[in-house]
Amino acid sequence: MDFDLIIVGAGPVGLAVARGLAQRSATRALSVALIDQHGATPIDDPRTLALSHGSRMLLEPLGWPAATTPIKGIHVSQRGHFGRTWIDCRAYDLPALGYAVSYGALMRALAERIENAASLHRFTRTTAHAPIQETERVTLPIETEDGPRRLRARLLIHAAGSASAIASVKGARSKGRDYPQSALLGFVRVETPRAYWAWERFTAEGPLALLPISRVQPADYAFVWCGDPNDTQRRMACGADAARAELRAIFGGRMGCVISIDRRAVYPLRLQRVEPRVQGRIVVIGNAAQTLHPVAGQGLNLGVRDACALVDALSNEGATPQALACFARRRRLDRKITVTLTDGLARTFSDGRAERFAPVYGAALTMLECLPPIKGALARHMIFGQRR
Template sequence: MSGANVDQAQPMNGADAHAGAPDQQSTDTSPLASQGGTRPDASKQPGQPPGDAFDFDVTIVGAGPVGLALAGWLARRSATRALSVALIDAREPESAASDPRAIAVSQGSRMILEPLRWPADATAIHRIHVSQRGHFGRTLIDHAEHGLPALGYVLRYGSIVQALAQRVQATPVHWFKSTTAQAPVQENDGVTLRVEHVSGTRTLRTRLLVSAEGGLFHEQQARGGGTRDYGQTALVGTVSVSAPRPHVAWERFTSQGPIALLPTGGARGADFALVWCCTPEEAARRAQLPDDAFLHELGVAFGDRMGRFTKISARAAFPLGLNSVDALVNGRVVAIGNAAQTLHPVAGQGLNLGLRDAHALADALAQHGASPLALAAFARSRALDRRLTIGATDTLARLFTIDFPALGSLRGLALTALEFVPPVKTALARQMIFGQRR
């Protein structure tokens, strides 16, 4: 579901593309099982008239990092403005806690997440090396230049979900697990939402509905704000190298798409998360290669900056595209995170932008309550950051794949020029680390 089309007859899955939430405390498997709260009225039926008592002030559909963070932040702010909050989670208990995939979280995201809980297994990124294959030019971004302990961090997806889930479980947030939400119905004063569980179906009424669910690009319907198929597929996995540079992240642009290597630690700091973007045809061919042949081709594409690639594990692939809503708010429904914008992984901005969405929404709800005024304030506060981040990501994804010699030289000049124009380099880096805040 997107905030721009709230009445389409399709289920809201209740989890983002990768996430669910571990359930280590509750043994109640009914669809209205709550963590730390009471059950809402289970007698409500579909089609009841507006004006009935609300079950919740805010209902969040999606229990990935963005939905969990929003629930946690709202619970922290309950001392100043108490809001009843529900979290709809389609995943089975503990399904996300073991997810081994690596994600990048900026220093700005760490700063807003730490009051909730920060995973212990994060690997710091101290330097980012950006270059392009077959052309001169490169730029380096170092944490010391910006007075930061790190530019960002790499951690397991399961780690951040588990850490946030443990925080939310200790709050009065009502967590409906293994439960799916159907298409919402808007009314003048709220939203009616039908939820389904193997034990039965119930209807909830909420003042505001937040869509924080995700989904991969190729599984989504066009959202109306901008859709683009990049004609690229991302090959992901974990690789080991013979001459590692710990705490250095790499972005290497090629004519088919970028190659990113993110430090994940491991023995001697030799393990890196790989995101290799290429054409769907090449991705299909490479997916069938034996490990040795795959690593050889990766070495040719990336170069020998860290010696040889010696090992690859957990290979997977997924198509890449841009899909964003035009307006974050539609009546009393608001989209955040991957429900609002699915981005190309270049520069690793998707999750960070979604966390800023959630943080700004929590601020607006704490100030204005569960009201249309809060949603209007939220939408205004997010406009500039979304426009700049989506635009920059889309430009990078397309600009460096144009295989034209003269343009390659211009790109090389631009990368090199950043080293000699510190204010521009700093502005770009801080946008990627902190975004725009109002």
């Protein structure tokens, strides 16, 4: 079975590439094989994503869910110490800094747009093995419900996770580190929320972020609570009343009582980058290329920018190795800045330095508030990244 492109991975980034190519190649659609290890799009997945306004601008033509909660402001502070800054969308003439989006709703919006694409062949419940790169083609052995097959294409796009990406690119290596943290994810209801505002609170053991996911009072928030793995497991296992009390003690009383906490889950945290991300006819993008700490919520936003830049390169250069090389050049700066910034924040508040250097961090937050040009440059990178 021959195709122009094979996309391994049917998550948000893989679907965005498939949809973008179908949309941009109306006159001569590129034939695409989409490899999905799952049987159906996970539209009921309740995980909450933080997508910037820049990502919304990129995704809206491809598929944007109707039910999202705008984040019009972000309050950043550190627990028990001075220093804080407010980032307000009105300072940048934007309707919102970003949006809290259900993972399942985003997947549904993207999947609906590619259902009837004549140029797309979707393989579900399919496992991809290591590809074989040849002079003119890439051969991908796959395992389907009907048995093994071999697909051939001019290019292969890997968007399915960094572990399998390393096996896909000959000579690729993983760079990164494990953080001395894990993340507790869940949902809380608070008594007196501030409408459309998100909160990033740095503590001695890691950041705590709350994202608004409803517009009524009392309101629901999704939270990402990073901390020592032992403490995270304890918070996962303890009763709801104990978890609510500890969250209230760490976050403070800015939004009144924590009424409820539920749907808790634990995730390990690490930084991982795959290098090189392009080799000949194979490219690695999105979470397959870099797995980031959730502080500042930049992982998927970086992946969305990857997807749209790759669609641009393929639309301009065709399904050629030159298109992949062009993509890699365009994305180098944005990737480097975003990975460095995210890793720096994570390490600052994860290895015991937070308490020792709290006055320095407080001064830095205060300086951001007093120097709008620096604050604006940081905010614009978080919203739009570096695009060329």
